[in-house]
Amino acid sequence: MSITIRDVADAAGVSTATVSRALRGLPHVDPETRERVRRVAAELDYVVSPSASRLASGRTGTVAVITPFIDRWFFSTVLSGISDVLQENDVDLLVYEVGDPGTSPGLPAERRLRGRVDGVIVVTLPTDAPRIADMLGIGLPASFIGVRWPGVPSVCIDDAAAGRMATQHLINLGHERIGIISGRPQASTSQANRALGYVTAMEGAGLAPDPSLEAFGYFTVAGGESAMTSLLSQPNPPTAVFAMSDDMAFGAIRALQRHGIRPGADIAIASIDGHELAELLDLTTVGQPVAQMGRVAADALLARMLGREAGETSRSVATTPPGSPYEITVPTTLIVRGSTVPIDRATA
Amino acid sequence: MSITIRDVADAAGVSTATVSRALRGLPHVDPETRERVRRVAAELDYVVSPSASRLASGRTGTVAVITPFIDRWFFSTVLSGISDVLQENDVDLLVYEVGDPGTSPGLPAERRLRGRVDGVIVVTLPTDAPRIADMLGIGLPASFIGVRWPGVPSVCIDDAAAGRMATQHLINLGHERIGIISGRPQASTSQANRALGYVTAMEGAGLAPDPSLEAFGYFTVAGGESAMTSLLSQPNPPTAVFAMSDDMAFGAIRALQRHGIRPGADIAIASIDGHELAELLDLTTVGQPVAQMGRVAADALLARMLGREAGETSRSVATTPPGSPYEITVPTTLIVRGSTVPIDRATA
DNA sequence: TTGAAAGCGCTAACAC
DNA sequence: GTGTTAGCGCTTTCAA
Numbered sequence: 001m002s003i004t005i006r007d008v009a010d011a012a013g014v015s016t017a018t019v020s021r022a023l024r025g026l027p028h029v030d031p032e033t034r035e036r037v038r039r040v041a042a043e044l045d046y047v048v049s050p051s052a053s054r055l056a057s058g059r060t061g062t063v064a065v066i067t068p069f070i071d072r073w074f075f076s077t078v079l080s081g082i083s084d085v086l087q088e089n090d091v092d093l094l095v096y097e098v099g100d101p102g103t104s105p106g107l108p109a110e111r112r113l114r115g116r117v118d119g120v121i122v123v124t125l126p127t128d129a130p131r132i133a134d135m136l137g138i139g140l141p142a143s144f145i146g147v148r149w150p151g152v153p154s155v156c157i158d159d160a161a162a163g164r165m166a167t168q169h170l171i172n173l174g175h176e177r178i179g180i181i182s183g184r185p186q187a188s189t190s191q192a193n194r195a196l197g198y199v200t201a202m203e204g205a206g207l208a209p210d211p212s213l214e215a216f217g218y219f220t221v222a223g224g225e226s227a228m229t230s231l232l233s234q235p236n237p238p239t240a241v242f243a244m245s246d247d248m249a250f251g252a253i254r255a256l257q258r259h260g261i262r263p264g265a266d267i268a269i270a271s272i273d274g275h276e277l278a279e280l281l282d283l284t285t286v287g288q289p290v291a292q293m294g295r296v297a298a299d300a301l302l303a304r305m306l307g308r309e310a311g312e313t314s315r316s317v318a319t320t321p322p323g324s325p326y327e328i329t330v331p332t333t334l335i336v337r338g339s340t341v342p343i344d345r346a347t348a
Numbered sequence: 349m350s351i352t353i354r355d356v357a358d359a360a361g362v363s364t365a366t367v368s369r370a371l372r373g374l375p376h377v378d379p380e381t382r383e384r385v386r387r388v389a390a391e392l393d394y395v396v397s398p399s400a401s402r403l404a405s406g407r408t409g410t411v412a413v414i415t416p417f418i419d420r421w422f423f424s425t426v427l428s429g430i431s432d433v434l435q436e437n438d439v440d441l442l443v444y445e446v447g448d449p450g451t452s453p454g455l456p457a458e459r460r461l462r463g464r465v466d467g468v469i470v471v472t473l474p475t476d477a478p479r480i481a482d483m484l485g486i487g488l489p490a491s492f493i494g495v496r497w498p499g500v501p502s503v504c505i506d507d508a509a510a511g512r513m514a515t516q517h518l519i520n521l522g523h524e525r526i527g528i529i530s531g532r533p534q535a536s537t538s539q540a541n542r543a544l545g546y547v548t549a550m551e552g553a554g555l556a557p558d559p560s561l562e563a564f565g566y567f568t569v570a571g572g573e574s575a576m577t578s579l580l581s582q583p584n585p586p587t588a589v590f591a592m593s594d595d596m597a598f599g600a601i602r603a604l605q606r607h608g609i610r611p612g613a614d615i616a617i618a619s620i621d622g623h624e625l626a627e628l629l630d631l632t633t634v635g636q637p638v639a640q641m642g643r644v645a646a647d648a649l650l651a652r653m654l655g656r657e658a659g660e661t662s663r664s665v666a667t668t669p670p671g672s673p674y675e676i677t678v679p680t681t682l683i684v685r686g687s688t689v690p691i692d693r694a695t696a
Numbered sequence: 697t698t699g700a701a702a703g704c705g706c707t708a709a710c711a712c
Numbered sequence: 713g714t715g716t717t718a719g720c721g722c723t724t725t726c727a728a
Contacts (some may be wrong), residue, residue, distance in 0.1 A: 002462075004720095004721055004722085005721065005722060005723095006721080006722095014698075014699085015698065015699045015700075015701060016699090016721085016722075016723090017698075017700080017701095017723080017724080018697085018698060018699075020722070020723060020724085021698090021723095024723095026706060028697060028698085029697070029698085030698085033697080033698085045459070046722085047462050047463065048458045048722075049403070049463050049721050049722065050402075050463050050719085051399055051402035051403040051408070051463060051465050051720080051721075051722090052704090052720065052722040052723085053721080053722055053723075054398075054399035054402050054403075054704090054721085054722090055399040055400050055402075055403050055404075055704045055706085055721080055722070055723090056703080056704055056721075056722040056723040056724075057704085057722075057723055058704080058723095060399070068423075068425055069428070070418075070427050070431060071421075071424045071425045071427070071639070072424075073419075073421075074701095075424075076418055076419045076420075076423075076427075077419045077423035078422075079418050079443075080419035080445065083443065083445045084445075087444075087445070090465070092442055093442065093443050093444075094410075094426075094440055094441065094442055095431065095441050095442075095443050096435075096441075097428060097431045097432075097435070111393070111395045112395075114350075115350075115394045115395065115398050115399060116398050116440070122559070123727085124355070138520050171558070185496055209507075221628065224704065250625070250628055253628075254628055257630075277598070278636060280569065280601075280602055281530075281628070281629075282605075289473055290420070302510070311423045312461035325721030333673045349716085350703055352704095352706085353705065353706060354705080354706095361713065362708075362714075363716075363717080364707090364715090365706095365707080365708080365715060365717095366713085366714055366715075368706065368707060368708090369707095369713095369714085372707095376713055376714085377714085378713055378714085379713070381713080381714085396705085396706075397704085397705050397706070398721090399704080399705075399706090400704070400705030400706040400707085401704080401705080401706055401707075402706090402720090403704085403706070403707090403720045403721065403722085404705075404706040404708080404719080404720055405706080405707055405708085406720075407709095441728045458724085497706040582700090681715070
């Protein structure tokens, strides 16, 4: 049937061992021999059998990405970043979509990964300890996005800083009654930190966060819409709102539209994400370099797998505080748009 | 190091062949034996070595998806649908992101796929003949999304019908000067058909399509914005616009906003896609069942690979015209929203 | 620098 | 119903 290393060896007049060495660029091969082998292999259109190679070497040249979703902006963007780096390094990308951490069966039985990949990248929003522990149980090199884990390279933004930045921006605009649309009542670390940033900024400005001005949007558009609706029904509604994610802010904007309230002009809104369509909706947001996060995580993983230092990508982009070499923090930037305008001009 | 089939065989007091049969659910195994083998395997936490299994059997249990992008709504949604079906069937998903057909290096060297997967799903928008032909050259079972190819199961919408539906809707609303935002000047089959639908509807209503009312948006938000801007600068601008994709319609809406023109009230807009965020922007669109398209394509591929008939998914959803068993057409539906309101009420 | 040969762990005939 | 055995195609010592 198909061409094997044996065929190439025979045609080149060498042993299969030499073909293997020559084609993989290993040292101790006569340049002339190598050239000849290469030529013959090309002529024969020889392709190494991945199965055989894997079985013999124990390496798969494949990385798995475990992600709750692939059809949402954040995740598909991360995935795309990961894909870039892996492709550059000639590593295959296996994708496992595992669903919402809260409701779904969970990580693919870690047993499934065994022998199938050389490393894993786990993307999560809420921390999901048991599953992750399981995952690491098989001793595969790993890297995380969105969660810190001791001993595992993890790529995160500074959630507290992001929350503070968004809130401070609203404060600077002159707002005092600032509502907050959180994710879930049961806060993940990431969510808790965003809330912390909000509180810090408020208190720093001498403002007391009003508990009645918090609503939950469950990180979805629909959730954000009802959260905003409930905020609007307060006796004394906020003049500005900080939403923890762009999706929830989108929903909030929708709620405003339904009430005939103009975002920006009547109520200020700022959130976190840097969603592609935030620009379209003229939404002020704290942008995170999502694709970069994927790239950096992939880079960190490859570094571990190949036992080399992290490559270009992560060195140039990330801020790695000394002392915690695995905790990679990527920078965020405030993107000001029409949903937040100074109070003076707002009513003009 | 790790547990092999040998260990299980010894522990269960049978041969490796029997273990293999028992664990894979093959017939001709004493139920009692099977049970014992299963128990022992579980106790030992035995996992089949994929590499060894692949090498011996020639099957990989893996499917590759070739897609231009993974970080765009349409593609990530398709991918998610594919992922569903593959996961149900215990097939691994390998993703190759190949970039824009126009500018990128192209399909992963088909040689890369050889021996690595049992089948391929190709997702494309514009037809890209040479690459696809290459792809099929290696004789891998395949299925396509968005492109027809002789002898290959392909999942598409009826583009002409979709274009007609959107345009007719605008006509029914009383519009006569209806502009069109196309993709590229060099039309793909799919684009050409959408345009055909537009023309058909216009002519059916006794309206002559005005060439000066066509602009190109290159299927991007930014492109849609400038296309709409140019339409607005016409001496006699359209009162309604049909955009070939939601992204371009989004851009068009943005252009309207910048000009202080209200979509729906001042100019009607309808497009094709059923993008998740179309609802948010109150955009009328012809929805395609994107995730379903992925599921159906995966289903069709598995059917070919396993030599069985297509499963539930594709039978229930798709319309397969007799005589062309491979040309699967999925239904579209017009979703009417605020961007298209009757002319009478529009100015109210 | 190159070759010989022993696996890698499993599957699939084939025999019993 | 179960065991024996010959590979699958490559990598990797170990010698030469």
